[in-house]
Amino acid sequence: MGATHLKCRECSTEYALEASFVCNQCFGPLEVAYDHTGLADDPAATRRRIQAGPQNIWRYADFLPVQQPPAPSQRVGSIVGLPAGCTPLIKADRLAERLGLGEVWVKNDAHNPTHSFKDRVVAVASQRARELGFDTLACASTGNLANAVAAAGAALGMDSYVFIPSNLEEQKVLATGVYGTNLVKIRGNYDDVNRLCLELSGEHENWAFVNVNLRPYYGEGSKTLAYEIAEQLGFETPDRIVGPIASGSLFTKIAKGFREWLDLGLIEGDVPTMSGAQAAGCSPVATAFAEGKNICKPVKPDTIAKSLAIGNPADGPFAIDLARETGGTIDAVTDDEIRAGIRLLAETTGIFTETAGGVTAATLKKLADRGEIGKDERVVLVITGDGLKTLDAVRDSFESYEIDATTASFDQTVPTPTKVTV
């Protein structure tokens, strides 16, 4: 594999490719480092090799920290585990028109096995966990990751322990428990869940907590979103990415994916302008960005966007640095704007997203209204999860007609456009 070691983002201390996630010296986060010598020699050949790969994230296996993709066959969809990725990138002309923008695309990651981008990160983390000899998967989750880990455990025949805040949306709880996982509801918020999982991970050495001790590998799975967007645009970068920020991991790894391919000459363009989206009820990163700081003051989340409700975001400082470096933005939107964002996306693209996608769509609208986005910009909106997971957000948001099963009742009750006679 191209991965060579883990490296501290703060002090550059190097570690072996094992299950460690934090630097012993300074507590900085560890990241996977690669040697891609060879892949840059003939970019056209590397691109062809990618295009001949399977229709899932394992087409990018050369850029992921695993010895090899899951056996038995990497060529087809029917491999071990749940093949994630290769989700649609849709040109959203009606959305662009509504917002007065030139070119908008929607990367719809609800098209994953458990209907969110988390299947990408879990695919990579669980494969690395198997390589390292772990027999149990675990996670701290705001919901989507719970779905993905429980499903991956079932698919791979591994035990799993899934830790969630007890107030999660019913849909996310049901869509996790069905896989036969050990579902643990914590009386507290996500940050309490996370703290407990950190403590537990130190005591259960045969458990792979995908976003704790396997976090460096887990994070790399998010890069595949960037690879796919670039490949789907014909090996070019978009001008701007609008994506959600919870811990900040996805946001920063998307940029890492583009950077890696730019460095190797596989794609043309520049690192996109990175625009982050948070819910106003949990916006520590947007607040620090607005105040010109690079440390996020933790907050107690209070928002309908529960999948983004991380009050103490681990990668917040890096998300802020990234937005600044790329001339980007980090905005926060209210719960009402989130509901309107869900509706906007649904009405103009036919894509029904969960509250996190509502945050992202509402942020795109905010940027458009503010005149932040140039007419000639090619913008990609990253939609990370499915609307069926957060149904309460759209309850009572529209009216319907209830009629007798007669044409008279229909004509009386349902307004229809006036018939034009020629």
Added chain:
Amino acid sequence: MAVTVKLPTQLRDAAGGNAEVAVEGATVGEALDALFAQHGELRDRLFQDGELRRFVNVFVAGEDVRYLDGLETAVPAGGELTILPAVAGG
């Protein structure tokens, strides 16, 4: 006032292999100073320029001291102070 400081696995090698250390102190700052008096190497691992490193979280009764009064946060007698890496989750 005795306080128990709980250490994550990453710090135990610098604390004689202990997962917990008993110290005296009425505030987080005092308790940590007492911890460093016993295990000097921990100071540089947790502090930079007199402040907690940005990826170090300290909890009193499950609450991040950054929500409270930082190093001035009072620690009750017999209380627990938990040190954990900030980088996890999401």
